Amino acid sequence: MRLTKLNRLSNAGEWAFDRVSDLVGNLTETNLRLGVTGLRRAGKTVFVTSLIDNLLKAGRLPFLDVVASNRYQAARLRPHPDVTVPRFDYERHLAAITGTQPGWPEPTRGLQQIRVSIRFVPGSTLRRTVQPLSTLNLDIVDYPGEWLLDLPLMELPYGVWSQGVLDLAERPPRAALAAAWRHWLGTVSADLRADEAQLREGARLYTDYLHACRRSSANLSVVQPGRFVEPGDLAGAPLLTFCPLPDTGREHRRESLWALMEQRFEAYKSEVVRRFFVEHFSRLNRQIVLVDLLGALTAGPGSLDDMRSALVASLQAFRHGRSGWLERLIGGRIDRVLFAATKADHVAASQHGNLCNLLDLLLSDARRAMRFEGAQVGTVALAALKCTETVKTEHQGRQLSCVQGTPVGRDKPTVLYPGEIPDSLDLFPDEAARPYTFLDFLPPTGAGRDGRGLPNIRLDQALNHLLGDYFA
Ligand SMILES: Nc1nc2c(ncn2[C@@H]2O[C@H](COP(=O)(O)OP(=O)(O)OP(=O)(O)O)[C@@H](O)[C@H]2O)c(=O)[nH]1
Numbered sequence: 011m012r013l014t015k016l017n018r019l020s021n022a023g024e025w026a027f028d029r030v031s032d033l034v035g036n037l038t039e040t041n042l043r044l045g046v047t048g049l050r051r052a053g054k055t056v057f058v059t060s061l062i063d064n065l066l067k068a069g070r071l072p073f074l075d076v077v078a079s080n081r082y083q084a085a086r087l088r089p090h091p092d093v094t095v096p097r098f099d100y101e102r103h104l105a106a107i108t109g110t111q112p113g114w115p116e117p118t119r120g121l122q123q124i125r126v127s128i129r130f131v132p133g134s135t136l137r138r139t140v141q142p143l144s145t146l147n148l149d150i151v152d153y154p155g156e157w158l159l160d161l162p163l164m165e166l167p168y169g170v171w172s173q174g175v176l177d178l179a180e181r182p183p184r185a186a187l188a189a190a191w192r193h194w195l196g197t198v199s200a201d202l203r204a205d206e207a208q209l210r211e212g213a214r215l216y217t218d219y220l221h222a223c224r225r226s227s228a229n230l231s232v233v234q235p236g237r238f239v240e241p242g243d244l245a246g247a248p249l250l251t252f253c254p255l256p257d258t259g260r261e262h263r264r265e266s267l268w269a270l271m272e273q274r275f276e277a278y279k280s281e282v283v284r285r286f287f288v289e290h291f292s293r294l295n296r297q298i299v300l301v302d303l304l305g306a307l308t309a310g311p312g313s314l315d316d317m318r319s320a321l322v323a324s325l326q327a328f329r330h331g332r333s334g335w336l337e338r339l340i341g342g343r344i345d346r347v348l349f350a351a352t353k354a355d356h357v358a359a360s361q362h363g364n365l366c367n368l369l370d371l372l373l374s375d376a377r378r379a380m381r382f383e384g385a386q387v388g389t390v391a392l393a394a395l396k397c398t399e400t401v402k403t404e405h406q407g408r409q410l411s412c413v414q415g416t417p418v419g420r421d422k423p424t425v426l427y428p429g430e431i432p433d434s435l436d437l438f439p440d441e442a443a444r445p446y447t448f449l450d451f452l453p454p455t456g457a458g459r460d461g462r463g464l465p466n467i468r469l470d471q472a473l474n475h476l477l478g479d480y481f482a
């Protein structure tokens with residue numbers, strides 16, 4: 011059966027989608043789980059919102075092969091088969107971005123997921139003969155970035171985790187933030203019998219320290235365990251009443267402070283972290299790692315190192331490598347990964363090449379390890395929502411590439427010269443120097459009102475890498 015070419019735009023597209031469903035009764039569907047990985051404020055929620063909006067409207071993905079070759083029919087949101095997890099509130103996030111007073115979605119406080127089904131004409135003649143129209147169900151979860159940092163805990167015994175946290179807390183800028191908790195540690199003995207009140211007090215002071223890290227202008231990423239600062243539905247649960255302790259080197263008696271803390275830590279690992287991983291991350295097929303490199307450059311050298319170690323440790327929890335058809339079906343290995351420097355619209359287009367190179371350099375070991383396992387790895391500089399335009403201005407006889415957009419806190423578009431992105435990791439002249447200031451922008455007024463999808467930078471290229479072969 012030859013299908014007529016369908017209008018892709020919004021309502022007409024939905025109508026066409028229904029008609030096609032009726033016409034083609036026997037479709038086989040492929041499910042693909044995309045892992046959107048990123049630390050706090052990396053841009054996950056905005057990315058998922060823009061991804062869905064652009065797939066639904068498909069008017070701003072010119073270089074996505076399946077669109078360019080006119081094989082993209084339409085997409086629509088469908089109920090997720092797992093009805094126990096709240097749905098990703100795409101409509102609310104989109105409304106925040108495109109409202110009369112454009113703003114950003116709130117930080118994510120819990121788990122949400124969504125399924126978008128994409129219908130397309132297969133690229134290969136053979137596949138088309140057997141199946142004129144195919145469906146790809148794309149499943150995505152969104153979660154607070156803080157929870158990602160829990161994944162490395164799965165492999166760590168309590169003593170090793172404690173020592174790592176204590177070492178970090180001794181050094182600036184954390185030492186000052188951890189002062190009250192470290193003082194408390196000096197007043198207790200890990201070997202003595204402990205009661206619930208002591209556990210609660212330790213956990214409270216440690217949580218205060220984690221909140222202080224999160225608030226710090228140094229933009230610290232290593233904030234563990236994630237549920238201490240973003241508890242979701244676990245607020246107040248005894249599972250969250252533990253903290254790291256210095257090891258005395260002696261044997262720890264039952265009911266000692268150490269033994270009780272260790273029990274809670276192990277329960278947290280199995281009840282919270284492992285469950286989160288198994289239910290939502292263990293069967294991913296593809297992964298995009300969103301990195302707010304510009305935010306880390308603005309915050310200074312400590313922030314960049316901190317972000318790198320947090321990301322590298324988290325990525326080790328995932329299984330990367332080549333996967334055959336069976337693994338694709340049941341999940342288990344991530345065979346394509348894309349590292350993305352987000353918010354590329356903060357800098358002029360001429361800087362995107364350097365931004366990409368810098369991300370490559372920063373995470374080169376992680377990329378190599380994934381490649382070694384057989385995964386295909388790419389890097390891109392993207393903006394899920396393009397909030398600025400690149401404009402040229404002249405300054406003292408020199409042509410400068412600037413960006414024009416409305417910075418957060420202002421009410422009018424402004425032309426700014428955000429500076430240049432370095433092309434090496436030798437970024438900061440000295441420890442205290444902060445030579446980079448990349449401002450945050452508001453979403454542009456009227457974004458996406460033309461019904462073509464949210465304006466973006468290189469979302470189509472990202473999708474080609476992540477999903478392209480599924481559309482073949
Ligand atoms: N200019 C620009 N800013 C962006 C873009 N994406 C995200 N941002 C900015 O980054 C902030 C965080 O984005 P989110 O998508 O909420 O980040 P997240 O990773 O979901 O953060 P958590 O929910 O806290 O884990 C937004 O409030 C915006 O200020 C983008 O494409 N362009």
Ligand SMILES: [Mg+2]
Pocket residue numbers: 054055056116117118152153154155
């Ligand atoms: Mg979010």
